[in-house]
Amino acid sequence: YGFINTCLKSLVVEKYGEETWEKLRLQAGVQDSFLTFEVYKDEITMQLIDKACKVLGVPADMVLREFGKYFFEFCKRSGYDHMLRTLGGNLYEFIENLDALHSYLSLSYQASFDFICFFPQKMNAPSFRVEKNEDGSMHLHYYSDRRGLCHIVPGIIGAAALDFFNIEISMKIVNQTEEEERTGKKEHIVFLVTQNPVFPYKERNEFSSSPQCLVDSEKQIENQLNKEDLEKAKNKTGDRGNSVCPVKKIHICLATGKLLRGFDPVYPKSLWIDTKTFCNGLPFHIVFDKELKVKQAGVSIQKIVPGLQTMGICLDQYFRIIHPEVPFTISSIQKFINSQFVFQTRREMMPESWKQRPMLELRGQMMWMEPLQCMLYLCSPLLRTLHELEERQMHIADIAPHDVTRDLILLNQQRLAEMELSNQLERKKEELRILSKHLEEEKKKTEALLYAMLPQHVANQLKEGKRVEAGE
Template identity: 30%
Template sequence: MFGFIHESIHQMMVRRYGEEFWLNVLTRSGFESGKENIVNHYYPDSDTYALVDSVGALAKIPREQVWEMYGAFLIEYTMEIGWDELLRAMSPNLKGFLDNLDSLHYFIDHVVYKANLRGPSFRCEEGPEGSIVLHYFTSRPGLYPIVKGVVREVAKRVFDLDINMTITGRTQRSVQMSSGERVEEHVIFNIKAVAPPQAGAKSSIIPPPVSPTDLDTGTLRITQQDFCSAFPYHIIVDRDCKVVQVGKDLCNHINRELLEPGTPLLRIFEINRPQIPLDFENICNFINAVFVLQVRNAPMDVKKNHRGSDASEIFDDSNLASGQHLKLKGQMMVLDDKEHLIYLCSPYVTSIPELLQFGMRISAMPLHDSTRDLILLNQQRLSDVEVNLQLEANNEQLEQLARDLESEKSKTDELLKEMLPQTVASQLINGTSVDACEFEEATVMFTDVPSFQFIVPHCKPKDVVHLLNHLFTKFDRLVTLHNVYKVETVGDSYMTVGGVPENNEQHCENICHVALGMIWEARTVIDPVSGEPLIVRAGIHSGPIVAGVVGAKMPRYCLFGDTVNTASRMESHSPTGRIHCSESAVASANRTGRFEFVCRGHVPIKGKGDMLTYFLVRSFKKSVWEIIDQKRDENVNSIDGYAELAENLEFDLEKKTGPVSKTCTIS
């Protein structure tokens, strides 16, 4: 069905139940929000039925009630969006309004939207006691409740009438068309006013009877030749739908032999609209519809059958239609004898290119024929429609670009938050300045791979990169687990800080846990040269820090102060596999945590002189398995994991620094 129907259903549901209800309808029916109500788009009937079924299921009302409710709202909505005057100007009474519904549908389908929809057809008869018998024909069975809603709302809003509608008959039949077999439903309604109109009422259900004095009993005759000239495209057929008379200009497009009296209409034309069999009874049932008939033979065949000078005048090469089949559009009328039908029609052309396709000019249209105006006006309309379609396409493209841009912006924001602390990144994203801050105490740690200088000369570049990526990925996970900030990596050096940029009393405790985890995780990475587990070292120091964002193109969150320099010295003076801590770091760690530190004694530190330093051995709060957030293998590992962490380190320590003092242990 046409997208306008979806949009009006959308409006009805939002007004009655709210936007959230409509979103639930879309989810249930499988539609993406914003794609269900494109006005100029043609949707399969199954999509429309899915929407209505979802509405009924969520609102807990029968499908028929949803359709009837929609029929009433359709009139309300169309009058709101600018069709109010047109609906009020259609007829002074309800019967005339219903009789002209077919032509209104045709105008909407073929002139306004060019949608070529399979619309319904209506035919009215006067019933007993001032009632109307309405015949409704449709190729979409089950939609008759819409008619009840539409007619009641029109009667109320346009004609100020309150009516009763009852169904007196409903049948279905199979109709064989050129495109295949289809089911046609015929529903008969009886329409009656609840109260008869009072004297002087502005509207009624049926037109008043014609007074005998209004009828002219005189006879005014017109010759057949004059009639054929006045209506150059008309056709009169008998009850068997055989040609009786045709207009004079039809021979310009149809073989003269086919226009002889007695030729079956089906031999000359095939019916495009309405989609019914082309016989007398069906034409009478759809008498209010706009009929579109298409010539079966091509104009090229016509030229072959027109020999002589006259043919050359009519069919010159510049006007010849290139194999096009002429279409006629018009109205069927039953003549007084009830045995003949007249088809008053015009060539179905709505634009100048179509006119030229059939080798015609505007002068071929009678002056009284509104097709002349339609061609000119529609030329402008087509330009407007083309512009609107292009705008819709551009809008959709812009929406997609906006979504892509938003997606890329989200990626950029996430990347910025990875490069900078989240609070700092959020300030930059929001366009606010980030001022440098001084922190009274924070803990800085440097970690590196002592054997890295021996690995690089003996490995391919990609192997070096793979090694560092593998190692630093494991370190990144620990940093995230223990709520510390990764400052940067330079070569094999990995720098982290605790207590910056958010103050945290446990800054040193967290850094110590990260250091223990790094020593363990590094051993799961294999040295590509020796084939042994990789051994790293770490240095930790606590003290005042100044931090701020440096740079505009590639901003970095940098740390400044002697604390950074001292932490770097702790790392460079640390034995392999050890966590070397300053005295201030030990004091800070023990304020919130419980650790075992081994005193290394006074060590000469470059640029600092002799410093009392310590080695971090274990945490009494957390096991190694809790620090690295992994399950312990009960059959292999110790309970806390520190025995495995200390393997082969005692000998290495004594070898490089001398015997460790057992009396200087801090816990």
Template identity: 25%
Template sequence: MGCCFQASCTSGRTVCSQDRRTEYGELTWERVKEEAGCKTTEFTNQKIYDDNLIIRLAEACANILEHGDHLDYLRIFGRWFVRFCSDRNYDKMLRITGRHFCQFLTEMDNLHSQMKYGFPKMKSPSMVVTEYDSRGRANRTRGNSAGGGAVLLYRSVRRGYSHYLMGQLLQIANDFYHLPLEVTILREDHEETPYCTTFRLDFRNDGFVQEMLQRRAGFNRTSLPSFTLGKLFRLFPFGIVLGPELKIRLAGERILQMLGKEMLEADFLDHFTIQRPHVKLTWESIMMFQSVTWEVESKKLPKINTTNVMMPDGSYSSNTLSCVNDMPTRRGSSQAPWTGERSSLESSRGLLLKGQMYILKDPGVALFLCIPLLNNLVEMRETGLFLNDLSMHDLSREMVLSGWHHCSRLQIMYNRAEEDSNKLEDAYMKVEEAKTRADDLLYSMLPRQVADILRQGKNPLETCQAFEEVSVLFAEVSLMEDQDLTHTVNKVYQTIDNITDQYSVFKVETVLGVYMVVGGAPEYQHDHSAQLASLALHMIKQSEECKTHNLRIGIHVGPVVAGVVGMKLPRYCLFGDTVNTASRMQTNSQVGKIHISEICARHLEKFNFVTTFRGKLQIKGKGEMNTYWLEGRKESAKSSWK
């Protein structure tokens, strides 16, 4: 079903967020959003999202949940979308679309055609049943006579939505028609737009087939006297007869009067353009789309009646527009009909016709039985039509008069709704921008994993973790002489922060000119010591180049306990002897040097870093310790490891 709501405001994104959150929890949903690149996005019914977003969400679900591939999740999303429609009472329209499932499929294009007026930005797909039978392919192989199926041709400007549609079809067949359904993709063509997919649907279809056979039998039994097409077009004054070569053989008297008799025996496409369905006009496409509403627009402007009327002062004036070229361009929302400023159909100046293409096999012609699309009296004036030109057996007269009565009120409501929608969309954009800034600030204060836990309202104690082994770095920053203190300090720490962001480490805090960084927490890294050593070397190199500050760095490796401390101003803190020892390494270091403990040196040797033995030092609170200088890393390791 693409579904008629798929192309409206949310394209099913809100559905995915609500059902996914319910089934797998808020934390999993946040991980999925982050994986899909929409971490700060809040899904609403009032906003239109990128078409590829639902594909990325499905891929993210497959990567994180590890149950099936992204196509499985697209089908799940399609099922959830039908549930979403049912929960909000949108299913009432879908349930009355067709008595049988096959009728439902054949009517979807017409339903999309009607819904475009309520959803002007809708990118509705096209669905056509090209074949149907009472014994489906799967049922024939099983020997089951109570089966059937259909071949469905699906076209859409959205690429990759075939499995999303499959999920919708499966859910609709189950919920609305209580039918088991099997869906198979026979062919996919993604080379040209619109993208085309051919499905084979296997389901119990004998009821629809029997109804069609009875309808044909009843039609064949009817005996009518000789009835010419000329008489038919008195009933359909805007109708057109096409031959297999797509030339206009006959047309109604009103359309000939408005567009000229030269259109007879001319190619249909020389005088009209196809607005809907979105197919190339061929005899085969007419046969395929007989049950679909066609909309065409004349390339030639209607001939406007310019009969002169005597005015009270004795002069003569045209009773309609004075010149065809003065006809204003139509647009999506009409002004009040009495202003005469604009009419209601979008970006069109030709005559718009809407109706059904129907093929008569015996004479071998196609009938386009149509009526003009006119929403109000302004459009009648523009096209030079009068009420007596419209048929009495359809509702075209009532539609025009009804539009005249209600146009003003509808216009005001439309303008208000459009204004409210724009304000709401702007408000959501500002909310997302503010949420992004808040998240960036939060992630700069706390590790991302810890911040996500706290955002769910959990107790900070739940963030506490014990790590058997991490690396801790302390760097003392001292400014050189003759420097502007405020400006230089800010610039130095910004530079160090930018360097730190390039490695898989976390900046814990800055206190009294000492910069503290941890590697391996809160997310464990097997190469945490190497990441921190590379950071330290980078910091020393940068300080030597900029010549604004000096650094003394110390590193130690060992166990710690880490977690968020405080409620009013929460901080991610490390506790344990490892922190004290790393601090002692820094205080006993020298300017421009990286002082490391013996256990840290053993770790770094595994990653091809170069260290030299400094000697035994008396460390406060630790006694005598073997310590080392970190000199760099081997050239062979620089290109293979970062």
């Protein structure tokens, strides 16, 4: 999208000047400005990055890293600050939810593009998966169809870590492969991420000789509070004897109801919900086993895909995985279990009435049920606009009242109108800029012609609108 190219232009102009940008874009053979929601070819971005390396005399990895840092700040300035800040309470959660952010943005960007241009255009964003290590470091897995852009990631993640969580990180590539078994985003880069807290100047000197990796501040606070509890217990029981009873960790202050420390959920001994209510209350859910055989399905998904009413059929006969782009196997699903999964119905398996309609997409999360050795896919229909709802001959009533998809469709409809207005304003602004540029060029030509025909002092007087007396 034009948002990326606009960010790249802003970086060059801000750090190196307008002349450098003009030189760079002329060498790349691209236009001077880009519309935010307009789709541009990847080749334009790659050309700009390639020419930037040559014009600035800087290696590609350094240019991409710098672009990553600037892109993070550019997103904040463009109104995405609060959205980014709420992704997670720590760096691990932030990275874990990046795919969810891309999924949300794709709803708006794709829907707006479909609304304007009337043909689908998928946002092809990279995908992320993160793993915690025992030593506190992390392995960040980056998947993309665009090869050679992986060095943007350390720039973005490093800037987010410092700004949101006050920690400095180091990232290095430990593995780089091509995963042919994947259905897309075959480039797989693994980064080792280690972090060190950013202390005030005095504290930083004390800790500089012992770098720490992925320190969890919540655990430190909890351990400190537990120590204080033990000390208080010892003081209270010191007069009674030497033996100290174990102190039970208190989670909730009963007087105020405030959560003090960790939370331990309470589960009922048996599930207080019958099968029929569960399937009606969660109309879009599927339970399947290791062999992908369907064990249970919600009522709405049964209505749309009648084949699911035959328990024991294989799920991959009726659906394909759109995101993440992995094979439809239980091992692949478990590997990406923290990601959002998007399923799409197979046209050849749909009822005759669906043959001419766009295929239904479902988006949700996977939950592995160890005691049952089954997977629960808790999902909702992936619909962006009322038009998409009508195309599939579905109704708001088909979606559960508690499902926020209802609100999302209606709110997105309003947002589309705002985005269309923004697009029109951007186009008018660009047209005015071009007209102004042409006017300036014509003005220069007129002045050159005036100076060629008349003496300079006469021409200057005419330009200033003064009256010139005829002379010899």
